[in-house]
Amino acid sequence: MxxxxxxxxxxxxxxxxxxxxxxxxxxxxxxxxxxxxxxxxxxxxxxxxxxxxxxxxxxxxxxxxxxEELFVDVVRAAEPPDPPLPGTSMRDDLVVLLERVRRRGLANRSSAILHSVQAQMKSSPKLWAAYHATVVAPRRRTGLEVLRRGQENGELRTDLDLELLNDIFVGPMLLRAVLSTDADLPGDLAEQVVDTLLEGLRPVSSEPRRTG
Missing domain, CATH: 1.10.10 (Arc Repressor Mutant, subunit A)
Structure with a gap:
């Protein structure tokens, strides 16, 4: 939009x-x-x-x-755009979501404006709240919806807390891309994180159920 x-x-x-x-x-x-x-x-x-x-x-x-509202749009304009989700599987959608965080981390390192504004935002509770409400919260809802669809499709165990699971997927990427300014961000990092975690999260007994 x-x-x-x-x-x-x-x-x-x-x-x-x-x-x-x-x-x-x-x-x-x-x-x-x-x-x-x-x-x-x-x-x-x-x-x-x-x-x-x-x-x-x-x-x-x-x-x-x-x-505050203007500055949120300034930060959004400086960030890489959110890519569309492929919708082919939960795994593929999760990779795209984490790749977005990786690219944002790269942008933070290369964009003096983005790095400066995001650092200053955290000292302004009103501005940080506006950014969280209009940028962070919608992205979190998207991640939860991807995991919810994965449970419904049989790609993910049904006994899992999705709020916690969303943090577990995003956390490693946030640590490397946002909190650690010198951490390695290889091009396949999103795939590594998703595939490593899914090894222990898929249903044990069967293949994912097909829909449609």
Whole structure:
């Protein structure tokens, strides 16, 4: 979904969307430019952002309720996009989900903006809560849904706590990709994590049930 689609009312005129998206892109790029110049998040006022982006403050407030919501979109724009899930099996979907975390870790290391913003976010409870609600929580729900489908399809034992299991899958990748800035992130790391864990989590007696 584009930035314009997220902020444009559903019944708004379609012809206004390209222009709206261009304005939003200019605002987000304005924030990134200020961050590249070393301006801390705490010192980024809406007035300064508007001046840098060449728009009025009202233009920003029509699209974002405040700095926190805007900064979340800035971080999302700097991160690699979320890839679509293949839907062929629980195993394949889990590999894609963990690969997304690995790529985010690589982006953190290569993007000064992303690294700086994410470090500063943790010192702002309001901003961190907004990021968690709009980015982290939906990704967690996706992971839980993949595991739930795996149980329904017979790819996963039914006696497992899915909330805990989701943490067990994501935890090793988060440790390497986000918490340890110098840990090795080989291209097949997602497959290694998923396949190692699934060895002890699949039903013992049978092949996964086919659906459809």
């Amino acid at each position: 584009s930035l314009a689609e997220r902020h444009t009312p559903p019944d708004g005129p379609a012809r206004g969307r390209p222009r709206s998206e261009a304005v939003e892109r200019a605002i987000i790029e304005g924030v990134m430019r200020l961050l590249e110049e070393g301006v801390p998040l705490a010192e980024l006022s809406i007035e300064r952002i508007a001046r840098t982006a060449g728009v009025g403050k009202a233009t920003i407030y029509r699209r974002w309720s405040g700095k």
